[in-house]
Amino acid sequence: xxxxxxxxxxxxxxxxxxxxxxxxxAGYLIAVQxxxxxxxxxxxxxxxxxxxxxxxxxxxxxxxxxxxxxxxVEFDKLTKYWRPFGQRPIPAGLISFKTAIIIDGLxxxxxxxxIMVLPRPNRWYVLAMMPVCYSLESFYNLKxxxxxxxxxxxxxxxxxxxxxxxxxxxxxxxxxxxxxFFLFFYPLAIAHLGxxxxxxxVNDRERKVNTVxxxxxxxxxxxxxxxxxxxxxxxxxxxxxxxxxIARYGFLLGFALISIANGLIITKKTPASALKALPLIHATxxxxxxxxxxxxxx
Numbered sequence: 001x002x003x004x005x006x007x008x009x010x011x012x013x014x015x016x017x018x019x020x021x022x023x024x025x026a027g028y029l030i031a032v033q034x035x036x037x038x039x040x041x042x043x044x045x046x047x048x049x050x051x052x053x054x055x056x057x058x059x060x061x062x063x064x065x066x067x068x069x070x071x072x073v074e075f076d077k078l079t080k081y082w083r084p085f086g087q088r089p090i091p092a093g094l095i096s097f098k099t100a101i102i103i104d105g106l107x108x109x110x111x112x113x114x115i116m117v118l119p120r121p122n123r124w125y126v127l128a129m130m131p132v133c134y135s136l137e138s139f140y141n142l143k144x145x146x147x148x149x150x151x152x153x154x155x156x157x158x159x160x161x162x163x164x165x166x167x168x169x170x171x172x173x174x175x176x177x178x179x180x181f182f183l184f185f186y187p188l189a190i191a192h193l194g195x196x197x198x199x200x201x202v203n204d205r206e207r208k209v210n211t212v213x214x215x216x217x218x219x220x221x222x223x224x225x226x227x228x229x230x231x232x233x234x235x236x237x238x239x240x241x242x243x244x245x246i247a248r249y250g251f252l253l254g255f256a257l258i259s260i261a262n263g264l265i266i267t268k269k270t271p272a273s274a275l276k277a278l279p280l281i282h283a284t285x286x287x288x289x290x291x292x293x294x295x296x297x298x
Contacts, residue, residue: 007094010083011062011103012055019286020163024050026289027167027181029296030243035172038296046170049114049126054163056107057137063100064141066090068207077275078200118170125169133159133166144209153212157193161186177242184232184239191228191258192281194221195265198274218269229262236288243295250291257284 008014028046032038062069070091080086089095095103115126140156161182168178197204197211198221204211213221233255240251261280264273 003094006085007087007089007092008103010085010087011059011089011095011100013058013082013084015084016082017051017055019282019289020054021047021050022289022293023164023285024054024167026292027164027178028170029293030177030181031168031170031172033296034175034177042171045114045117046167049111049170050163050167052107052114053111053130053133053166056104056111057134057159059100059104059107060134060137061141062088062090063097063104064138066097066100068145068209071203071207077271078196078203081199081275081278122170122172125173126166129162129166129169133162136162144211147210150210150212150215152210153190153193157189158186160189160192180235180239180242184235187228187232187235188258188281188285191225191232192285194225194228195261195274195278195281197221198225198265199271199278201271222265222269225265226262229258232258243292245295246298247291247295250287250294254284254287254291257281257287 025043025047028043029038069088079088087094090097090100111130112127115123115130117123118126136156136159140152140159143152143156164185165174165178165182168181172178194212197213198218200211201213201218204214212224216224236251236255240248257280261277261284264277264280267273
């Protein structure tokens, strides 16, 4: 039982679980300023949609990639970073493919039920985005196995950037604020993907998948991360200009963290330096999220 429980925690990337509802709720809190009255009950409801919705995507990723994940030859980097006990449970035989599908189905069903409890018309806005996000996740995992241009990366990773926007749609509509949120978060997701790919270059070459690094090499990946970061910073300034003072100061801290991460990558240009930069990228995201939440609270 203990082994199975650990495998479940690895499947769900349990130590990152608190981030997903916070990110989703940040979208909700921004929308409340324009479209409604804050409610603790609604916040908890929205957070649960974010939690189960994102976990459904995480498990979907493992289900789609369970065969090519068997080719991993380097387990001491991303696998241990993303998973608390350092195992990919399906290829390791700790969770069967059938069981993973059942778990994923339960996450999908729970998310669907939680969405249907939302008032109209917002339930339909969020529900419409559900197949969009999961289709993009599937497209990313399948398309990168055969491509000459980075369509999987540029199109598929829109799912991550759309996630907080869907949180916005729980009480709001697709307006300029939602669009700015997407444009702020999308290049950050693209930069994050480049860092992730640089760390995992050994496994991705073994899997024969077309990531940023396997297609464009380390130098190309460094440029990819740098350009995405520059676009992100520009869009972040536009986005935060509509928020309060707390968010603006918080975003300055985020700018510093992501700049340090880029400096580490540019200086060394190695998977090891990218692995050191990855927590800084995640810290940047968390600082942004907490800044938005605190800005609303105070």
